[in-house]
Amino acid sequence: MSQIENYKNLAVSLKFASNLLDLNSTSQLHQNVISICNYLINPNFRIAVFGPFNHGKSTLLNAMLGNRTLPIDLIPTTGAAITVKYGSDVRTRIMLIDGTEVYRSGTEILQQFAILDGNRQMRKDVASVEVFCPHPFLETGVEFVDLPGTNDREEQDNLVKEQLLGVDLVVQLLDARKLMTLGERENLRDWLLDRGIKTVIFVANFINLLEPDEQKQVQNRLLFVAESFRAKLPPGFSNLYRVDALPALRARLKGDVTAATSSGLVAFEAALQNTVGILQQNRGDVRLPRVEAIAAQIQQSLKAKIDPILSEIKSFDEKENSKIEIKQKAANLINQGFTNSSREIREWLSLPNLLAKYQADAAVALAENNFKSWQTNILKKDLTELQLGVVKWLYQAYSFFQAQRPEDLSISFPSEPQVTLPPRPGNSDDLSEPGSIAVGGGIGWLLGGPVGAAVVGSISYLLNKNIQQQDEKVANESYHQQVAKVCIAAIEDYFSDFSEQGLSILAGYEHKATKIIYFQVSQEPLEVSQKREQLQQLTNSFNQLQRELETAKISLNYQLYPEILKRSNTKREYFPQPEKVSTYSTKNPREQQRQENRTKNNHTNVEPPRQQVSPPPPPPKASPSARPAEVEAKFRNWELDEEIAQMKAEMRSPGFNTAKQQQTNQTKTAPKQPKTQVEKDKFARAYNILGLPINASLAEVKQAYRNLVKKWHPDLFISKSQQQKQAQDKMHLINEAYTILSEKYN
Structure with missing residues (x-):
């Protein structure tokens, strides 16, 4: 990409950034940006003649051009910045603010548009003034700019300051009779040096009006001025020249070369042309310092707008992201608890587990005509506890997220099992069959006397032996064994229906739970979205300008x-990640045979009882790890409840900070120091019970408490009454110590 293209891109970025700052059109920075941008994209080399009014600026330019191109008078006349460009003939173009163009041959029209009026005011309707002149120096891509005089009116001074930013070389005209006044020194510093304009040549006028002795003194003073100002000119070129402007103009108009030379004009023109020729080849060294000065102001102004909005948006995002993070964590924790509870009831509802745990007692209750009472007091009680364990997590979710209100999990029981007795043999009092153990005091609802008691005993006997391996034929079975098998088969059918129906209801309930254990991230406030858009525009502009400046070196x-990052303006839904859970078939290996025989066992007219019924395996004996695992599950649910409650408290606290800030604050919280010896002893005893050193951290206290609960929970010793009593006493001390130390850190 060419240098001019780079400059064009930089100018576009500067203008765009300036527009975002909403600068007043009359502000100095806005005017500077317009000037510097026009300057950047102008391919010509611009030379401005600068100085106070009545110093002979227009006279000097006319002398260089060889005619009276520009207006000259004894009073301040130039009322506009007049740009002199190359043209095949002399003509003038005036551009008005309303877009009107006035194009005339010659320069007489300047008297109407480019000089001060009777009140020494500039015209308000003029946008630009251009004069085209057939001069060979201008043909090399050079432009002259005749500026209004300074130190006359503020309006003129502002125009001059604006124009100076858009020139490559400044010719500062000095009056030798009053050399370098205070105003000129201030202008040199404020208008040129401080804005990166260092390509300056000083030209002293009116030296011819001084006496010879005065001329020598002035010459020495001029050298001092030139040496004290470090101009950025090519090596070997002076930054100080003497030109008697009016004699030079007269000499040029007469064609007197000797007079033109003695006026200093020829030497100055030669030096100027050589200097310009070198500077044109290194235009970036000339233009970029003053661009840097303006760009620095723009970037500082952008930063002043960006940083407060960025801080506000960052704070908002941190709070929102922290809330989302807490909600996500809560959703995952609740889902974990719900999944664990669902898995527990699913395992409980599996047919093998139901038969293993309840079939014997249910069959006995059925034989004793006590099934309904057993179902209410045992089976329903266990089911209700498990259902509540599942439902509580959905109410936790509703409390936390306020999504859809959950329904209760309601698994109903099948109809009470019905049996039909097989035909009774002639010798009904035959109780000699091995394994027919009578239950003392048990009277069957189907049979009276000892036969009923024998049926109840046979149920226990049959369920505790492998019937499938029996070689006895039905004909050799005792009557009470046949009746016991009918009761066992009826209970198996009952639990099969209960398992199938319960698992189906549970699956539907788990599906509904997905609409409850989730939360939405709502749209951000319109005010925040608007600020985010504004911030994005500002930062994009800043970054683009920075890149263009780097490209321009x-x-x-x-x-x-x-x-x-632009936040989504639509609601977003967050669902917890589902855990993989084991599924249990509602059918066991005997399900197909059971389905085929169900009808036979549940109608009043029933075929003779089945020859072989495969009972479930006997209930497994609890392994040493089973009880700790159960305690571990209960304790984990308690931990989840506690953690969710803590997150709710954090979310609702007035001074809600980000999660990281909260964690930092908690970590830095110092424990309360005991004030009395009694408190010291109390804390020391609590640390000792938990097996911790004095002043252990809160995290260490919680971890020690977890470990001790898992070790001394009374449920671990449920079959050992004496050890259970010791565990209860130990847990009492552990809970008391944990309570004391928790209060110390709160």
């Missing part, structure tokens, strides 16, 4: 702003 030591 201007370094302002600023870092690019990170990309501003």
Whole structure:
């Protein structure tokens, strides 16, 4: 990409950034940006003649051009910045603010548009004034700019300051009779040096009006001025020249070369043309310093707008992201608890487990005509506890997220099992069959006397032996064994229906839970969205300007702003990640045979009882790890409840901070120091019970408490009454110690 293209891109970025700052059109910075941008994209080399009014600026330019192109008078006349460009003939173009163009041959029209009026005021309707002149120096891509005089009116001074930013070389005209006044020194510093304009040549006028002795003194003073100002000119070229402007103009108009030379004009023109020729080849060294000065102001202004909004948006995002993070964690924790509870009831509802745990007692209750009472007091009680364990997590979710209100999990029981007795043999009092153990005091509801008691005993006997391996034929079975098998088969059918129906209801309930254990991230407030849009525009503009400055090899030591992420304006839904859970078939290996025989066992007219019924395996004996695992599950649910409650408290606290800030604050919280010896002893005893050193951290206290609960929970010793009593006493001390130390840290 060419240098001019780079400059064009830089100008576009500067203008765009300036527009975002909403600068007043009359402000100095806005005017400077317009000037510097026009300057950047102008391919010509611009030379401005600068100085107080009545110093002979227009006279000097006319002398260089060889005619009276520009208006000259004894009073301040130039009322506009007049740009002199190359043209095949002399003509003038005036551009008015309303867009009107006035194009005339010659320069007489300047008297109407480019000089001060009777009140020494500039015209308000003039946008630009251009004069085209057939001069060979201008044909090399050079433009002259005749500026209004300074130190006359503020309006003129502002125009001059604005124009100076858009020139490559400044010719500062000095009056030798009053050399370098205070105003000129201030202008040199404020209008040129401080704005990066250092390509300056001083030209002293009116030296011819001084006596010879005065001329020598002035010459020495001029050398001092030139040496004290470090101009950025090519090596070997002076920054100080003497030109008697009016004699030079007269000499040029007469064609007197000797007079033109003695006026200093020829030497100055030669030096000027050589200097310009070199500077044109290194235009970046001339233009970029003043661009840097303006760009620095723009970037500082952008940063002043960006940083407060960025801080506000960052704070908002941190709070929102922290809330989302807590809600996500809560959703996952609740889902974990719900999954564990669902898995527990699913395992309980599996047919093998139901038969293993309840079939014997249910069959006995059926034989004793006590099934309904057993179902209410045992089976329903266990089911209700498990259902509540599942439902509580959905109410936790509703409390936390306020989504859809959950329904209760309601698993109903099948109809009470019905049996039909097989035909009774002739010898009904035959109780000699091995394994027919009578239950003392048990009277069957189907049979009276000892036969009923024998049926109840046979149920226990049959369920505790492998019937499938029996070689006895039905004909050799005792009557009470046949009746016991009918009761066992009826209970198996009952639990099969209960398992199938319960698992189906549970599956539907788990599906509904997905609408409850989730939360939505709502749209952010319109005010925040608007600020985010504004911030994005500002940072994009800043970054683009920074890149263009780097391309132009201007370094302002600023870092690019990170990309501003735009938040979604639509509601977002968050679902917890589902855990993989074991599924249990509602059918066991005997299910197909059971389905085929169900009808036979549940109608009043029933075929003779089945020859072989495969009972479930006997209930497994609890392994040493089974009880700790159960305690571990209960304790984990308690931990989940506690953690969710803590997150609710954090979310609802007035001074809600980000999660990381909360964690930092908790970590830095110092424990309460005991004030009395009694308190010291109390804390020391609590640490000792938990097996911790004095002043252990809160995290260490919680971990020690977890470990001790898992070790001394009374449920671990449920079959050992004496050890259970010791565990209860130990847990009492552990809970008391944990309570004391928890209060110390709160």
